Amino acid sequence: MGTTIFSEPATVVLSGAGSVNEMAQMEGESPADYAIQFANALCNGEPMSAQRARFAALVDIAGRLDSDNAAAIEIGRHLYILDALFRRLVIDGYAAMKSESRGASEAAERLLNAAFKAQRASMGCLSALKVLRDSRKAPTTPTPTSVAESVPLVLNSN
Numbered sequence: 650m651g652t653t654i655f656s657e658p659a660t661v662v663l664s665g666a667g668s669v670n671e672m673a674q675m676e677g678e679s680p681a682d683y684a685i686q687f688a689n690a691l692c693n694g695e696p697m698s699a700q701r702a703r704f705a706a707l708v709d710i711a712g713r714l715d716s717d718n719a720a721a722i723e724i725g726r727h728l729y730i731l732d733a734l735f736r737r738l739v740i741d742g743y744a745a746m747k748s749e750s751r752g753a754s755e756a757a758e759r760l761l762n763a764a765f766k767a768q769r770a771s772m773g774c775l776s777a778l779k780v781l782r783d784s785r786k787a788p789t790t791p792t793p794t795s796v797a798e799s800v801p802l803v804l805n806s807n
Contacts, residue, residue, distance in 0.1 A: 654676060654678065654686070655686060655687060655690030655691075655695045655699065655700065655703075656690070656695050656696065656699060657699050658698075658699045658700075658701065658702060659676060659702040659703055660676075661675050661676060662675075662702075663675055663676075663702050663703060663705070663706035664702075664705065664706060664709065666706045666709070666710060667710065667713070668710060668723050668726075669683060669684055669707070669710065669723060669726040669727055669730070670683075670723060670726070672703065672706055672707075672710075683726070684725075684726035684727075684729045684730050685729065687703065687730050687733070688729050688730050688732070688733035689733070691730070691733040691734055691736075691737040692733050692736060692737060697737070697741075704734075707727065707730065707731075710727065711727065711770055711773075721778060721781050721782075724774050724777050724778050724781070725774075725778070727774055728771055728774035728775065728778070731767050731768075731770050731771040731774065732771055734764075734767045735764050735767040735768045735771060738760050738761070738763050738764035738767060739760075739761070739764045741760050742757045742758075742760035742761040742764060743757075745757035745760055
C-alpha cells in the first residue's frame with residue numbers, strides 16, 4: 650500500500666483516536682506502516698487539505714502524549730510524522746516566499762510559524778523519549794547514600 654489513502658481526506662472520524670496506532674486501525678491500515686506512509690505523503694506533496702482530520706487527531710493525541718502514558722513506539726510514530734510535517738511546512742513556506750503573488754509573504758509567515766510549532770512538538774516527543782530511556786536506566790534497588798549506610802553494623806557480643 651502506498652500513500653494513496655493520504656491523497657484524500659479521511660473517510661472515518663478520527664477525533665476519538667488515542668494513538669497513531671488507533672488512527673491506523675480506524676483507517677484500515679497496518680499500524681506498523683501508517684506513520685511511515687503518512688510522513689511519506691507529506692514529504693511527497695500530497696494535499697495538506699486532505700490531512701485536516703488526521704492533523705486534528707494528532708493534535709488531540711499529542712495533548713496526552715508523554716512518558717507516563719505512552720510507549721516509546723507510539724511517541725516515535727508521532728515524532729516521525731511531526732518531522733515530516735516540519736519539513737513540508739518549511740518547503741511550502743519557502744515556495745510561498747519565492748512567489749510573487751498577492752499575500753505571499755503572509756502565507757509564508759503562517760507556514761513557517763506552523764513549521765516552528767511542529768518542530769517544538771517534535772522536541773516534546775524527544776523529551777518524552779529521553780525520560781523513558783532514563784527511567785529504564787535508573788537502578789531498581791535503592792543505593793546507599795553514604796559510606797556509613799553501606800557498611801553493615803556489627804555488634805560486639807562480648
